[in-house]
Amino acid sequence: MDSIRITGGKRLEGKIPISGAKNSALTLLPCALLTDEKLTLANLPRLADVDSFGHLLNGLGVSTSVAGVKKGEVGRKMTLQASEIASTVAPYDMVRKMRASILVLGPMLARAGESTVSLPGGCAIGDRPIDLHLKALECMGAEIEIAAGYVKATAPKGRLPGGDFSFPVVSVGATENALMAAVLTTGRTQLFNAAREPEIVDLCNLLVAMGAKIEGIGSSHLIIDGVEGLHGCEYEVMPDRIEAGSYACAAGITGGSIELVGVRPHEMLATTNALAAAGLAIEFTDGGMKVTAHQPLRPLAISTAPYPGFATDMQAQIMAMLLVAEGQSFLEETIFENRYMHVPELRRMGADIEVHGRSAIVKGGNPLTGAQVMATDLRASMSLILAGLAAEGETEVLRVYHLDRGYERLEEKLSAVGATIERVSAG
Numbered sequence: 001m002d003s004i005r006i007t008g009g010k011r012l013e014g015k016i017p018i019s020g021a022k023n024s025a026l027t028l029l030p031c032a033l034l035t036d037e038k039l040t041l042a043n044l045p046r047l048a049d050v051d052s053f054g055h056l057l058n059g060l061g062v063s064t065s066v067a068g069v070k071k072g073e074v075g076r077k078m079t080l081q082a083s084e085i086a087s088t089v090a091p092y093d094m095v096r097k098m099r100a101s102i103l104v105l106g107p108m109l110a111r112a113g114e115s116t117v118s119l120p121g122g123c124a125i126g127d128r129p130i131d132l133h134l135k136a137l138e139c140m141g142a143e144i145e146i147a148a149g150y151v152k153a154t155a156p157k158g159r160l161p162g163g164d165f166s167f168p169v170v171s172v173g174a175t176e177n178a179l180m181a182a183v184l185t186t187g188r189t190q191l192f193n194a195a196r197e198p199e200i201v202d203l204c205n206l207l208v209a210m211g212a213k214i215e216g217i218g219s220s221h222l223i224i225d226g227v228e229g230l231h232g233c234e235y236e237v238m239p240d241r242i243e244a245g246s247y248a249c250a251a252g253i254t255g256g257s258i259e260l261v262g263v264r265p266h267e268m269l270a271t272t273n274a275l276a277a278a279g280l281a282i283e284f285t286d287g288g289m290k291v292t293a294h295q296p297l298r299p300l301a302i303s304t305a306p307y308p309g310f311a312t313d314m315q316a317q318i319m320a321m322l323l324v325a326e327g328q329s330f331l332e333e334t335i336f337e338n339r340y341m342h343v344p345e346l347r348r349m350g351a352d353i354e355v356h357g358r359s360a361i362v363k364g365g366n367p368l369t370g371a372q373v374m375a376t377d378l379r380a381s382m383s384l385i386l387a388g389l390a391a392e393g394e395t396e397v398l399r400v401y402h403l404d405r406g407y408e409r410l411e412e413k414l415s416a417v418g419a420t421i422e423r424v425s426a427g
């Protein structure tokens with residue numbers, strides 16, 4: 001297995017191009033199932049999860065082709081076409097590799113009248129049930145059966161009638177599945193307390209470009225009037241606000257200055273507010289946003305929350321950055337019950353962090369020293385990369401496949417701003 005080796009202590013300075021958003025790509029790709037026409041997605045990030053999603057869709061009968069990227073263009077352009085749905089089953093082998101596979105449930109049900117998807121189960125950051133995905137589909141008229149580790153959803157009359165659902169807890173994935181099922185119903189669906197993440201807005205914008213009727217985009221009350229059919233289109237994936245926030249933390253932890261090119265600052269205000277409160281200077285530029293750190297940083301008190309709150313996907317990275325703040329920071333993780341798996345590894349690098357249930361106290365200022373470390377999930381891995389950038393000596397981050405799920409060309413982007421970082425191939 002590959003690892004990443006970093007020699008810490010370099011101040012980072014320069015520009016980092018921000019890739020297309022993983023979490024947007026993973027909900028735009030299954031939209032190909034909603035039409036027999038061609039869907040072309042531009043600015044797709046080169047990530048393991050995007051490749052896995054392509055393979056999952058291929059197994060369902062969707063053809064995919066990737067166009068060569070022209071000079072100066074970033075991201076990939078993929079054309080997908082589901083002329084027919086060849087299989088309505090998403091097998092365990094695909095779903096276990098990538099939880100987001102559950103996002104084929106709603107669109108496949110809408111298009112084919114049935115959909116069978118392996119239950120994803122828990123993962124390193126928590127239990128992650130899918131009860132709300134299923135309840136929302138049931139309220140729209142689906143019949144749900146669970147057997148042998150699979151969930152089967154059926155539209156008894158071929159197409160769902162639609163219906164209203166109020167989410168008791170904000171869920172990004174359940175909102176996405178419900179939206180993708182609702183656009184082809186015979187009636188009206190209203191979703192209350194829907195997730196408002198920018199990736200949901202991106203999904204709505206794509207669906208509207210394909211001919212869907214959605215009102216309330218960007219709010220927690222979505223009204224969807226089903227249409228007879230959707231058509232193909234070309235659409236560009238939004239920039240990755242979590243990747244951008246992660247590199248902003250790299251500027252913070254190294255006392256550096258990085259311009260995040262292509263980012264949309266208004267989609268990551270909770271992050272930029274936190275960075276500014278920690279003492280980083282934020283400057284909006286023609287290309288995106290420049291963050292400059294003047295150490296020592298100030299400590300913070302942050303609680304994760306659904307959008308527009310502080311993203312849980314930024315918690316591990318901001319924690320790493322706060323290791324160089326002067327004083328105690330308080331973090332509270334309200335979304336996932338087990339999202340502090342990076343803490344024991346950060347401690348092995350000299351960090352002083354206490355965890356009490358869902359809260360963590362980060363005592364900044366302890367010198368960090370390089371070590372061999374291993375993480376169990378994507379953002380935890382990034383927090384170790386960040387700590388490695390600031391640590392004295394060499395850090396080796398193992399299990400790079402987690403990072404490859406969500407950070408495109410990580411070593412290349414960090415080297416370009418002055419980091420000493422390399423991928424060590426296991427051969």
Ligand SMILES: CC(=O)N[C@H]1[C@@H](OP(=O)(O)OP(=O)(O)OC[C@H]2O[C@@H](n3ccc(=O)[nH]c3=O)[C@H](O)[C@@H]2O)O[C@H](CO)[C@@H](O)[C@@H]1O
Binds near residue numbers: 023131312335336
């Ligand atoms: C591919 C993708 O976009 N992943 C993101 C998505 O994950 P994902 O869509 O899985 O996360 P959710 O928003 O659904 O989860 C939020 C909370 O709701 C709970 N819940 C969710 C569904 C359900 O049926 N029942 C239930 O109880 C979860 O356990 C969690 O506590 O949003 C998360 C929260 O912003 C991010 O961390 C992930 O990066």
Ligand SMILES: C=C(OP(=O)(O)O)C(=O)O
Binds near residue numbers: 023100406
């Ligand atoms: C938790 C994440 O992703 P996923 O939902 O794909 O596991 C993440 O992007 O931090």
